[in-house]
Amino acid sequence: MQTTRITIILTLFFAILAAQEDLPTVAMIVLCVWALRSAEHAIQALSLSVVIKFLNPALYPQLGTASLLGWGVLGLAGLRIGVAALQTKTPRNPVLLWVLIFSLVILAHSMIVSRDSMVSSFKILAFAFGATTVLLGFKVSAARDVNWIPWFTGLWTTILLLSLPTVFVASIGYQVNGKGFQGILSQPQTLGTLLAPVAAWFAARLMFFPLRETHWVVVGIALLSWIFLLLSGARTGLVAVLGGLVCVIVLSLLTRREWRSQVASSLRRPIVLLAMFMFVSAMILFSSSIEEGAKQFLFKYGKGQGTSSGEAITSSRGAGIDSEWKNFLASPWVGHGFGITPLVSPDSTRVLDPFFGLPLSAPTEKGFLPTAILEETGILGTLCLILLLGSLIWQVSRKSDIATTWIFFTSILVNVGEMVFFSFGGLGLYIWLIMGWATSSRWRKLDEA
Numbered sequence: 001m002q003t004t005r006i007t008i009i010l011t012l013f014f015a016i017l018a019a020q021e022d023l024p025t026v027a028m029i030v031l032c033v034w035a036l037r038s039a040e041h042a043i044q045a046l047s048l049s050v051v052i053k054f055l056n057p058a059l060y061p062q063l064g065t066a067s068l069l070g071w072g073v074l075g076l077a078g079l080r081i082g083v084a085a086l087q088t089k090t091p092r093n094p095v096l097l098w099v100l101i102f103s104l105v106i107l108a109h110s111m112i113v114s115r116d117s118m119v120s121s122f123k124i125l126a127f128a129f130g131a132t133t134v135l136l137g138f139k140v141s142a143a144r145d146v147n148w149i150p151w152f153t154g155l156w157t158t159i160l161l162l163s164l165p166t167v168f169v170a171s172i173g174y175q176v177n178g179k180g181f182q183g184i185l186s187q188p189q190t191l192g193t194l195l196a197p198v199a200a201w202f203a204a205r206l207m208f209f210p211l212r213e214t215h216w217v218v219v220g221i222a223l224l225s226w227i228f229l230l231l232s233g234a235r236t237g238l239v240a241v242l243g244g245l246v247c248v249i250v251l252s253l254l255t256r257r258e259w260r261s262q263v264a265s266s267l268r269r270p271i272v273l274l275a276m277f278m279f280v281s282a283m284i285l286f287s288s289s290i291e292e293g294a295k296q297f298l299f300k301y302g303k304g305q306g307t308s309s310g311e312a313i314t315s316s317r318g319a320g321i322d323s324e325w326k327n328f329l330a331s332p333w334v335g336h337g338f339g340i341t342p343l344v345s346p347d348s349t350r351v352l353d354p355f356f357g358l359p360l361s362a363p364t365e366k367g368f369l370p371t372a373i374l375e376e377t378g379i380l381g382t383l384c385l386i387l388l389l390g391s392l393i394w395q396v397s398r399k400s401d402i403a404t405t406w407i408f409f410t411s412i413l414v415n416v417g418e419m420v421f422f423s424f425g426g427l428g429l430y431i432w433l434i435m436g437w438a439t440s441s442r443w444r445k446l447d448e449a
Contacts, residue, residue: 006154007161010048014162014184017052021062024052028069035077039084039140042077043148043433046134047155049073050429054186054194056166058175074424078133084140093139095395095439096132098388103128105384106338109377114337123339123422130424134432138440148437156198159184160224163191167231181231192234193414193427197407197434199225200241204403207266208259236417244410251397251405259402324371328378335378339422342375369415395439408438 017023028049035045053067103124110120141148163183166173173181180188202222206215229237252259327342328335336342373382389412396408411434415421420428 002150003153003157006150007157010154010158011161013048014051014055014158017055018059021060024055024060024063024066025069027052028066028073031073032069032076035073036080039081039137040144040146042080043134043137043141044151045073046077046137046429047152047433050427050433051155051159051185051194054190054427056172056175056182056184056186058172059184071425074130074133074429077137078129081133081137081140085136088140088143093135093440095135095388095391098391099128099131099135102381102384102388106377106381109334109381110338113334114340115342116337116340119340120338126424127422127428130429131432134429134436135439138436142440152434152437153201156201156225157221159194160198160221160228163228164224180233181228183228188232189234189236189418190427192229192232192237193418193420194430195225195229195232196234196237196240196410196414199229199237200244200406200410201403203241203245204406208262208402236414239416240410240413243413243416244406244408247409247413248402248406252402255397256402262402321368321371324368324375328371328374331378332374333378334380335374335376338376338381340376368417369419369421372419392435392439396435400438404438408435411435411438 013027017027031045031049031052035042049070053063053070055063057063106124107121107128110117110124114120138148160183163173163181163185166183167181170178173183176182176187182188182191185191185194199222202218202225205218206222229241248259249263252263330336370382373385377385392408392412396405400408411431414431418427420426420431422428424432
């Protein structure tokens with residue numbers, strides 16, 4: 001019932017925001033105040049703010065000021081969570097040490113190596129503040145035994161339900177390119193990135209956990225998340241979900257023996273057997289249509305057809321990866337500067353604060369995290385990042401349940417095609433909220449929600 005109540009409230013909230021173009025800005029101001037109530041309210045404010053920043057401009061035309069206020073929400077949320085951590089004497093999160101080490105190394109690197117030290121410094125400070133805020137916030141809530149399943153399930157369901165009508169309105173649901181589905185969000189790729197953990201979460205509920213009498217609702221939402229993920233054409237999201245499942249299975253074989261029975265029993269579940277039967281039947285009856293649809297998805301709606309599947313997968317990112325690798329080879333030990341593009345003038349990508357001249361935004365288009373971080377920080381920064389990722393994976397792999405572990409690895413693997421790991425002004429905040437939840441979650445039965 002708690003999940004249903006949250007879904008109804010959030011559905012009304014986002015529906016009302018579309019009634020007047022200034023309401024998203026007003027909502028962000030309200031979230032700034034909401035974030036000051038408690039650490040739990042701060043996390044709620046952060047998760048709502050990141051969705052507001054990426055709403056569909058066909059429904060929410062004026063989001064510029066609202067997006068800028070997202071930094072205010074993050075700042076106030078960090079302040080409130082810091083106070084709550086001091087008040088409750090929250091146990092130290094081991095990952096925070098590696099966040100600090102990585103950030104200090106990259107900050108020093110930015111001051112010495114980067115050709116645009118101001119932008120690099122601001123980006124690493126924003127990352128350090130954002131990651132600390134999220135990890136500490138979930139640590140505080142874990143100490144208070146807060147269950148985040150109803151909140152995130154309600155938020156995800158809201159996005160799915162509000163996006164459902166837009167499937168039939170091309171000017172809204174397919175506004176960007178007329179082909180990839182975006183729902184109430186700004187880009188098909190944004191929807192795919194956001195839905196990747198959602199698809200993994202609901203698939204885990206159906207595959208690995210006992211179903212209650214209302215399981216048909218879960219089945220419907222799971223189907224909707226997977227259908228929208230495929231309609232978006234976001235190959236990155238699909239690869240991340242499947243890769244996350246592989247990581248969970250590997251962990252169950254190597255370290256988490258208690259998961260083995262869940263994985264084995266999933267192969268005998270009626271819902272899984274039915275899905276496999278329907279899949280095989282569809283492959284036989286509609287082989288030609290499915291083959292054509294697979295080509296459209298794999299080759300991005302016809303682009304690059306005639307090449308191999310491997311070439312199709314790398315076609316949209318291959319040139320960028322090749323360029324990043326060449327830039328890395330030109331300076332392998334320290335790279336060219338955190339968060340910047342070596343061959344583009346810094347002034348061409350900067351958005352400056354009109355009052356103080358400080359950089360508000362300096363976006364870069366980088367799709368593959370490994371080569372991007374090698375290009376920017378060289379072997380030195382990459383080794384520090386590996387230690388940070390290792391601490392995150394260690395925390396999750398030894399204490400989270402199978403569902404949160406799946407969405408954690410899905411969130412990490414999203415960065416194979418969309419490098420958002422450091423982007424707290426964008427989807428990186430959403431990815432870190434999922435990872436923060438996973439690192440601090442306690443084992444609990446999934447049907448408690």
